[in-house]
Every structure is written in C-alpha cells, then in structure tokens.
Amino acid sequence: MRNAIATALCLLTLTANASSARRRAVAMPVREDLTLSFTRSLIDAGTIAHRGPADGNATRTTQDVGIRIESRSNTSRRAILRASLTSPDPQVKVRIDGITLGPLPAVIDARALVGATTTHHIEIEVSTAAAEGALLTSISWEAETP
C-alpha cells in the first residue's frame, strides 16, 4: 500500500511538472527576449544657467525621450520599466515622469506597454551650488517581464 501511494504521488508530480513545462515552452519568453531602444541615444540639455530668484535654489530643464520595449517572441505584453543613475551627483537631481532617480532602480512604469514607444519626461535639476562646467550623467534603464 505504501509503495502504491508513493508511486502514485511520484507520477502525479512528474505529470504536473511535465505539463507545466509544455505550457512554458509555449507561453514563457526566452531569455534576452526583451529589447529596449530609445528615440535618442544622447540627451544634450544645452546650457543650463540660473535665471534669477524666481528659479529658487536650482535650475531646471526638461527633455523628452521615447522608449520602446520589444519582445522578440511576442509573448510579453507588459513590462516593468525601471531607471537609475549610474553615478549620482548630490548637486544634480534627475527625475523621470516626476520620479527622482538614485543609485537603485526605481520603477518608472509598472505596466509599460511592450511594442509601443512611450514618451518619458526627463527633468534635470541643477543646484546653484553646483560648479560650472560640463555635466555628464547616465541613466540606466531596464525592462523586465512581470
């Protein structure tokens, strides 16, 4: 009786595992399935100069960028879009769609549409205490299937 129960449970388990594997083979995306592309690979915000007291303690400039997530296998309809700064500067704040970026990835869109280009609003805020000169920062983006 013990042997019979054991055999039955093993068969049940293997059967369940095998059927889910078949499902995955059809529905699950393969690794490297998503691709991320930008309408602009470089954002040049030009010259940032404080315009007076009305600007407060920082100067802000905004730029838009379009981001497209594609699924090679067409199995993903939505993705989680995150962004972070590779080298954060305390004198420069970068916000995407109002979300302040830091060294850790922040969710920009929890349900980003795959297969469509979505425009995101990038705000760069430079403190009046920042030194004059060249500003260079990189935004790391990642898209992940939920």
Added chain:
Amino acid sequence: MKKILVLTVVILALGGANAAFADTSSGTLTVTATIESSISLTVESAGGTTSGTGTAAATSALGNISKYGSAPTGFTLARGASNWTLSSTIGVQVDKANLTSTDYTLTAQLGSAPASGVTWKLNGSTLSDSAATTLTSTGTYGSTGSYSWDIVVADSAAAAAIDNTIDFTATSN
C-alpha cells in the same frame, strides 16, 4: 510516506522556480549639459510708490514734489537755504549661481543727464550719466544691500519733470 511528501514538495518547488524567471533588458541613456555660472540683480525696495520690486526693473513714482509740500511715500524732505532734499533708500540684492566668487562690485549710473538744478546721489556719491559710481566693491551675495538715495533740488530748478533711470551693474569679483 514522509519522505515521499518531502520529495514531492521539492520537485514542485523546483518546477515553480523554473517557471518564475523573468526576462530583462537594459540600456543606458547619456545626458550631457553645460552648467553656466550667473548672477542676478534685483531691486528689492525703494522710496516712492514702487512697482516691480524683486525684479531687475523696478519703477518708483514720487508724484508731484515741492519744497514746501509733503514728502512722497517712503521719503523724508529736508529744506535747506537754497535747495531741498528728498531722502530714501534703495535695496539691491545680487544672487549668484554656480559661481565660486565670494563677493561682487556694484556700480550705479544715471540713464540720462539729470534736469538742471537736480542732483541724484546714492550712498552720498553724486551720480552722472557719463560714468559709473561704485557703491560697493565687497557686496555680499544673497542679502539686500541698502543704499541711501538723495535727490537734491535747487530752489532755482525749473518746475518740470525730473524723471530719470538709475542703472545698477553688479560684477562678480
């Protein structure tokens, strides 16, 4: 039986882990800009009926003025033997951004020649329309500097408008 159940759970857990992997893609967007240093000057206060304070282009209206009339708003009137003086102050603030300079020089100059018999003074120095007068060479950024403002009118001056413009220039040191 216990062993079999444990085995089953392990197999199911492995199957679940295998099914839960997520696909990820990443990219980098480079942002460049040039931060430019700047200073700004604002007129914060002035005698008379003022408008545009807090900006770089304020206007002060004194209305009709006379030796034996009353002083305009924000002014005092002092009558001398052969002239009379309207006195007030002008507050000027200079702010800096993205600049390492620690102080500034502030000058003032009249926009046009003063009416005959009328003298414009700031900080006791007579202003002209031909050369700038230095008010301070160690101005402090971010705080309003108050400068005495006198308009001296000779009794012999013709009754006429005395309109003029005081142009302030701040230069970072």
